[in-house]
Amino acid sequence: MKPASALIALTCAALTFASGGPAHAGDRVTAPEAARQVFPEFIEFLKIPNVMHLSVEDMQRNADWLEAAFRRHGFDARQLEDGETPMVFAQAADPSPDRKTVLFYAHMDGQAVFPKEWDQPDPFTPVLKQRGAGGEWSPIALESLTGSAPVDPEWRLFARSAADDKAPIMMLIAAMDMMRANGTEAAINIKIIIDSHEEGGPPTLKDVVARNRELLRADAVVMLDGPMHASNNPTLVFGHRxxxxxxxxxxxxxxxxxxxxxxxxxxxxxxxxxxxxxxxxxxxxxxxxxxxxxxxDMNPGMKAVLAAVPDDEAAIRKRIGIAESEHVGDNYQEAMNxxxxxxxxxxxxxxxxxxxxxxxxxxxxxxxxxxxxxxxxxxxxxxxxxxxxxxxxxxxxxxxxxxxxxxxxxxxxxxxxxxSALMTPLDAGVGKWAASAMRREFGVDPVRIPIMGGGVPTQPLANGLGAPILLVPLVNADNNQHAANENLRIGNFEAGVRTLRALFTQDLSAGD
Amino acid sequence: MKPASALIALTCAALTFASGGPAHAGDRVTAPEAARQVFPEFIEFLKIPNVMHLSVEDMQRNADWLEAAFRRHGFDARQLEDGETPMVFAQAADPSPDRKTVLFYAHMDGQAVFPKEWDQPDPFTPVLKQRGAGGEWSPIALESLTGSAPVDPEWRLFARSAADDKAPIMMLIAAMDMMRANGTEAAINIKIIIDSHEEGGPPTLKDVVARNRELLRADAVVMLDGPMHASNNPTLVFGHRxxxxxxxxxxxxxxxxxxxxxxxxxxxxxxxxxxxxxxxxxxxxxxxxxxxxxxxDMNPGMKAVLAAVPDDEAAIRKRIGIAESEHVGDNYQEAMNxxxxxxxxxxxxxxxxxxxxxxxxxxxxxxxxxxxxxxxxxxxxxxxxxxxxxxxxxxxxxxxxxxxxxxxxxxxxxxxxxxSALMTPLDAGVGKWAASAMRREFGVDPVRIPIMGGGVPTQPLANGLGAPILLVPLVNADNNQHAANENLRIGNFEAGVRTLRALFTQDLSAGD
CATH class of the missing domain: 3.30.70.360 (Alpha-Beta Plaits)
Structure with a gap:
């Protein structure tokens, strides 16, 4: 099982995302620059093993590291006890009662690893790779990410949780750095919760939400988890299985x-x-x-929405190496429903x-x-x-x-x-808000996916906070999530910083 | 998976075998006494791990131990090189050209072990157990086997290869001791080959036979492997799958x-x-x-022979804990064919x-x-x-x-x-010879099984020596062969010594 063969087929060439240039010509610090500045910390973060059943101590190290990182970057941060190892809560300074509040969710823990299946010695020692003309991945110096020479958005960082789900956490930090460096004002109050029990151990989010309802209260929840649409175009996901x-x-x-x-x-x-x-x-x-x-509920309206998702099924089949898919539903999106x-x-x-x-x-x-x-x-x-x-x-x-x-x-x-599965109505305000921000930043309508195939623990947030929930995936679809050779495309980190900065600066009360 | 539940159902109470008494009133040393005298060595032998893929060095220790043991007990013995670890050849002293020669085959290596599945810490540290009224097995002092107090034939010795196939090797030694102690003359020339590659590693018997054809030449081959009929009555097996x-x-x-x-x-x-x-x-x-x-070949004659085997299928089902068997053939024996x-x-x-x-x-x-x-x-x-x-x-x-x-x-x-499968004709001389010996020793006709379910490496012996082959199994049917909690019923050791002494003293040229 070579990652090269798994990844060779997908073209991550959506124009809006391949470019690292700023959407705002006046930015002193661009998204690639903001990304580059946090990469050393990202790599440090990935080196802390995060498989709950292997080491509770390591999970505590993740939480400690994260709390300190949020503080270094200007957030108020604290750990939220949940019995085994804590979650981390962070909040942008100076919230205003005049602005709506958005709670961003991500998780610090990762799926189990079987090192012998990986093409690198240790899933917790990140390896930067570039793809050769034959499609094969070969390592390059990790310092290439942090030096002064240009960074290729097609490079990938291989490590457990490089995509799922430590990358979005670091994108949040980089987006906030970028705002501060450019003197940009936020249009929302920003709250962040980083789960420690998403992939392993008994889920504790429900209890943590119950004990911290006031702290976490928000007008909308944005879950930063799961992969973007395979086209790598800006993606909104309204629900999940x-x-x-x-x-x-x-x-x-x-x-x-x-x-x-x-x-x-x-x-x-x-x-x-x-x-x-x-x-x-x-x-x-x-x-x-x-x-x-x-x-x-596979009604004609839903079938039309699903058919509008620009899937390249031949490319998906090629990527995972199958001649024929199963036949549940008429297409990939229907299959997910x-x-x-x-x-x-x-x-x-x-x-x-x-x-x-x-x-x-x-x-x-x-x-x-x-x-x-x-x-x-x-x-x-x-x-x-x-x-x-x-x-x-x-x-x-x-x-x-x-x-x-x-x-x-x-x-x-x-x-x-x-x-439980979840689906926020496709016409909900939170979806319009996010779509407006994405259009503003990237100049295109996002891909709208009613239900994505994977699960996210929305239930405790939906039930506990009563706020509408939207999923904004930021990592490349071919990240080998949960499996060997998990990886993050560097260009996705840069684009993710832009996406989050766009959300931070979009007024949730303004509507579409 | 408790051995108690696996073993509780079988009654090993065939009268001829439960009794440890001598068939020959004039014996100074009885079979139980001969058995008792070799038990310390048997236990020592079982303590040498014998899983080929775990340790070639341990397999060599088995061969060295065996060669020395045969010599201690009056055999000429030597190791037969076979590339990885040697087989052991032994021969009773003073062969006579006036007597037919029988080659006895057994093997020193055992199947892989998964210690966590065993009800004892180490499959290579033998444990003696007795069965309680509730059917449960509990350990008793190993010294009970070698002291002066009576030995209960229902006790069992639990260890890897306690039955398959180190027990028959030690029975050969004890039978020879018994003959010598009682001044009994052998009626055949006795040769012995102990395989080292029966359970694991690439089989080497073919090469060893080819290189030692003269040394191994015999008029019949008796394979001491596999379990007796579940009735625990004397058993002859004419073939195997x-x-x-x-x-x-x-x-x-x-x-x-x-x-x-x-x-x-x-x-x-x-x-x-x-x-x-x-x-x-x-x-x-x-x-x-x-x-x-x-x-x-399931002709009416064969069906009749198979139907004559006194199987208690309800007992077999109860022993392995199934309500219904598969339905290949009309009964257990047919299923094996x-x-x-x-x-x-x-x-x-x-x-x-x-x-x-x-x-x-x-x-x-x-x-x-x-x-x-x-x-x-x-x-x-x-x-x-x-x-x-x-x-x-x-x-x-x-x-x-x-x-x-x-x-x-x-x-x-x-x-x-x-x-390859093998079947010696049911009317072959070697079958008549063994049946005569068994009738003489135990006073009953043996159970005749045309084909037993398991495999034995007869092909190299059949092809290389051209002698007819008979299988004479000696260990209890419920020995958990190849699985966890392999065990030998002590009464079977004593009866096995009697069987072998009977064969040693039966003239192969005399016919039935």
Whole structure:
């Protein structure tokens, strides 16, 4: 799995974003210059490992570093206790009651890493790379980012959280620096919350919001997370899928048994799981569980909005290296507006070993994304009912010996719960405000995406603050988020600084 | 997975074997006494780790220990070079040209261990256990085996290779000790070869036989491997399945991709694998690949022989904790006479992690056992053809980007090769000879099993020496061979000594 092959296909050449030039001719400090000034700190930030389950101490170091960084750059900042490791809150000085307040959300924690899958020794030692004529990525000196020679916007910085989600945090800081350097006045009050439990550990945002409702109160929330549209044009996202995760386990013998002495006699749990899974999804990806798609709102108006998104599906297929996509919905955007049913991992026996056994069980970890009309709890109930309808007896945890001898088909489903989907109306004021700022800065209408495929923890903010929520993604779509060789395109950092400066200087009460 | 639950069901109470008493009233040293005398050495032997891929040095220690042990007990012994670590050859002193020669085969190496699955700290530190009234196993002092108090034949010794296959080696030594102590004359010339590459590493027996044909020459070969019939009655096995192993891998995107942003778009390789596997086997275990069972010889005569084996299938099901077996053949013995198609391990993504990804591939490691009429190479070709017939393009190793973009369904099959099945005619002289010895010692006809489910490397001996081959299994059927909590029932050690002494004193030229 070479990142070169994963990335070779996408052209990040949207004109508005490839250029680093200022939109305001009078700027003394341009966005690329503001970016360059924070890159050393960005690199320092990326060097602090941020996988919650690996080290709570490292997460505390992230919070400490961030609080200090916000203060260095003129923000009021503090840590918000949340039991395990704190979140960080920051606020631009001198808020005015005459201005509307916008709360910007990002997160400091990252997904787990498997270093052997990366094309660099350590995901927490950032590597700057440039792409050769053959599409291959090769390292260049990290100092190229911070020296006086021009920075190529096509360079990429590879590290865990380089894109998801430390980059937007540093863009916030750089945008504020740029405003201050140029003497630009903000048109909104700026609040920032940096989550510490977005990717790992039990989510704590709900409690933190409940304990800090006054502090966090805002007229709108802007979530800086997720990738921009693949065209790399300015992007507004009005919602996201929710989701639930569970483990589906098929139980066979009470122990691994010898595949010679029991082959053709002991039920093979991997084949049983395969048969069960095959009843759940057609080969084209459509889920066969009755009722699974009930509540999906795919009306003609929505279809038109989705069709207007300028996706290059051939380019997406080429980027991820597939000849054909699944066929849920008529296009990529429609696909994102249906619930999913994917297996994130599957296990039977001891992979890598050649033990001649029939394993005692086979298990699949399922990630099922939801949309606003398909709540997680209902979806899980549909799955449980379906498994039972296939003749399985569902047990909690391991079956007892009595259950093993009574039921030919035994399975367990553990987990569930999950996150709600969200969609802010496409005509909400917060969307008009952001679109105006983007048009002003880049001279183009942003791409409007009703629902993006990934999840963001909007629920605690939506429920706790009662403010409308908009997602403004700033990083390149091909950032290998959550996987090996995560990276940030440098040009996106510069454009992100411009986007945030434009939002900072756009009056939320003015309307479109 | 408690061994208690795995073992609770089997009654090892066949009268002839439960009794430790001598068949020959004149024996000064009984089989239990001969056993007791070698138990300290047996325990010492089990403490030497014997997993080839873990340590070649440990395998050499096994060979050195064995050579010395055979010499201590009056055998001529030497190591037979085979490139990596040697095999050990031993021979009873004073062979006579007037007697037929029998070569006994066993192996010193063991299957891989996963200590966390064991109910003892270290699979290479043997633990003696007795079963409580509730069926649970609890440790007792190892010294109970070697002291002067009576030894309970129902005790079990738990360790890797306690049954498979170090026990038969120590039984050979004890049987010879018993003969010598009682002044009993052998009726055959006794040769012994102890393989070092049966469970792991590339098999080397073929080369060793080729280089030592004269040394190993014999009129019959007796393989001391595999479990006795579950009734624990004296057992003769005339053949065994062969087999092949391969990995079937379904390729999807060129990298793991985010399950949110690509769910419903990027093909899910686990579901693709599930669909493919579902075409290969019916839920009852019967393989659906055309031609897979061609050559299976299930004639009425064979069905009658198989039906005569006194299997207690309810007990087998109870022992391994299943309500229903697969339905290949009309009974357990018939099932062993059909080729198998099992998944020994399956993997997609990173089990244990909660990364929200759609994995780049899903893979199953297949163990397909064969019978004499279904040669491995043909079976593998049938599988490859079937996968292609399902629309898959087969690649060698990883697909190229060109292949990824060209073929919607991509798979690879690696491995194959494997071991041939064998069956010695049920009326061969070697079978009559062994049956006579068993009847003389135990007063019952042995259970005759035409083909046992597991594989044994008979091919190099059959081809290289041209002698008929018989399998004489000596260890309890519920020994958890190849899995965690492998164990030997002490009564089986004592009975095994009697069996071997009976064979040593049976004239091979005399017929039935």
């Amino acid at each position: 929710g989701g639930m995760g569970f483990e589906l386990k098929v139980h066979s013998a009470n122990n691994d048994v010898h595949s010679g002495h029991f082959g053709n006699f002991a039920p093979d749990p991997s084949f049983a799981l395969a048969h069960l899974l095959s009843t759940m999804r057609a080969p084209d990806g459509r889920v066969l569980i009755p009722g699974f798609y009930d509540g999906v 249906y619930p999913t049913f994917n297996i994130t991992s599957m296990i039977a026996g001891e992979p890598g070993s050649r033990r001649s056994i029939i394993p005692a069980f086979a298990a699949a970890r399922v990630s099922s994304r939801t949309v606003p009309g398909t709540p997680p709890a209902r979806q899980l109930a549909l799955v449980r009912n379906w498994v039972e309808a296939q003749g399985y007896h569902l047990v909690d945890g391991e079956p007892t010996e009595e259950e093993r001898l009574k039921y030919p088909l035994l399975a367990s489903i553990t987990g569930g719960g999950g996150m | 062969g087999g092949m192993g391969f990995e079937l891998k379904v390729h999807s995107a060129n990298n793991d991709v985010h399950s949110g942003h690509f769910g419903n778009f990027a093909p899910d390789p686990s579901f693709a694998l599930a669909h493919l596997l579902s075409t290969m086997r019916a839920p009852d275990g019967r393989v659906l690949i055309p031609g897979f069972y061609d050559g299976v 059909y080729p198998t198609f099992n998944i020994t391990s399956m993997i997609a993504g990173e089990p244990g992690s909660r990364r929200s990804i759609i994995p780049a591939f899903a893979a199953a490691r297949v163990s397909s056992r064969t019978v004499p009429g279904t040669p491995p190479a043909r079976q593998l070709a049938l599988v490859r053809n079937w996968v292609e017939a399902q629309g898959y393009h087969l690649v060698d190793g990883e697909p190229t980007e060109e292949e990824r973009l060209k073929y919607p369904l991509l798979a690879s099959i690696t491995g194959g090769g494997g071991m």
